Amino acid sequence: MSGSDRLEASVIESVFDAVAETAPEIRAALPGRRVESDRENPSGETVMAADVHADELLEERIGLIDGVSGYASEERETVVDVGSEPKLGSESRYAVAVDPLDGSSNLRSNNAMGTVVGVYDGSLPARGRDLVAAGYVLYGPITTMVVATADGVREEVVTRGGDEGVERSVVRESISLPSDPVxxxxxxxxxxxxxxxxxxxxxxxxxxxxxxxxxxxxxxxxxxxxxxxxxxxxxxxxxxxxxxxxxxxxxxxxxxxxxxxxxxxxxxxxxxxxxxxxxxxxxxxxxxxxxxxxxxxxxxxxx
Missing domain, CATH: 3.40.190.80 (D-Maltodextrin-Binding Protein; domain 2)
Known part of the structure; x- marks a missing residue:
């Protein structure tokens, strides 16, 4: 594996480590943030307090990852310049785009919502073909995370692990859409x-x-x-x-x-x-x- 490939794999792993570690905190904070904030997103929509909290947590964690140069979210007008010197001596070139709390309007009715993440090789805005990985967290009856890379798609269950932090267990590997749609x-x-x-x-x-x-x-x-x-x-x-x-x-x-x-x-x-x-x-x-x-x-x- 080349140095560039190792950097890409390291960035992808680090991004979804950060997302998984943050997901239980986002979920735990939802009950106290079911109200509108005093902010509008760049699309002119009033955002929930939970949107703001999730965005701040994710920007903080993802912004510390070596190799990530930019963080963008649905809640921010522009791309945030983040990151430090990357591993392997390569230039930071990856940007992460996030919808911190997809479906936050469901908070009031206590229905499902999630977090969407895309890891782009290059600056934003970018074409979808520039993605090297993508995933989402689903805050349903249980918290799951779906991750897609060049190697395929997998689903994990994310739980708090006490003093050991967050636990991730793969429950589905090499996911393919069922051939008979339902x-x-x-x-x-x-x-x-x-x-x-x-x-x-x-x-x-x-x-x-x-x-x-x-x-x-x-x-x-x-x-x-x-x-x-x-x-x-x-x-x-x-x-x-x-x-x-x-x-x-x-x-x-x-x-x-x-x-x-x-x-x-x-x-x-x-x-x-x-x-x-x-x-x-x-x-x-x-x-x-x-x-x-x-x-x-x-x-x-x-x-």
Whole structure:
């Protein structure tokens, strides 16, 4: 293994060590932070106190990692210059993009939410093909972490380990999307869907079971577990959808592709979308390849 490969592997390992170590703290702090903060994110949305807390914890921990030069999150206007001298004498070149608390609007109703992480080889904003790893933490009945690298996709259970810190146990290795899809979940208001997407949705609802919880991480995890499709499509009043390319769409697309699925903005692969700015939004459709192909055809014919 070359020095560059060793640095990449070390950075990836360190990032997900930091995320796993921080996850129990994020979860433990949720009960006292179920209220709105006095801040708006760069997209103009009022953020929850839990969003702010999670972002601060993750920036602190990830910012200490050798080899990481930049930290960006959905809650910050610009990329934060972080890091110290990297290992192996190489230049810091990796940037980490984070959605600290995906689905935080679920706090009030006590439903699932998560943390999304993408590790890019290069500065941000970047194309999805520049990702070297991605993952997400799901704060469900148990805390799990899905990690995707060039070697594949795995799922871990993350628990507090007392004096020994956080314990991680791999519960699924070499994850692939099931070949027989079972579930679907579509975001946005039905009246705001485009004609092509509405036609596709009507077909799918007679074939699959609806699973939609209002947090992308939870909905995508259903697809990764049972097979199917998740989408937050283009809307009449939001032609670029709702999800952010750097923080949500690219990392999730990377995971789904590594698991044998497909991810599209409706016309091209998400990982091929050229970024124009850090907080760019994009329609997202991920899942079994045949379903994503059908969706693209329906969207194209409905335009």
């Amino acid at each position: 579930v679907y979940g579509f975001g946005g208001r039905v009246p705001d869907w485009t004609d092509g997407f509405r036609v596709f949705a009507r077909e799918i609802e007679s074939e699959l079971k609806l699973r939609y919880g209002g947090a992308m991480v939870g909905d995508v995890n259903q697809v990764l577990t049972y097979g199917g499709i998740f989408a937050y499509p283009a809307l009449a009043d939001a032609p670029n959808g709702k999800l952010r390319l750097q923080f949500e769409a690219n990392p999730i697309a990377f995971i789904i592709e590594r698991a044998g699925g497909a991810a599209s903005d409706g016309t091209e692969a998400i990982l091929d979308v050229d970024p124009e700015e850090l907080h760019q939004r994009v329609p997202l459709h991920v899942g079994n390849e045949q379903l994503v192909d059908r969706l693209e055809a329906a969207v194209e014919s409905g335009q």
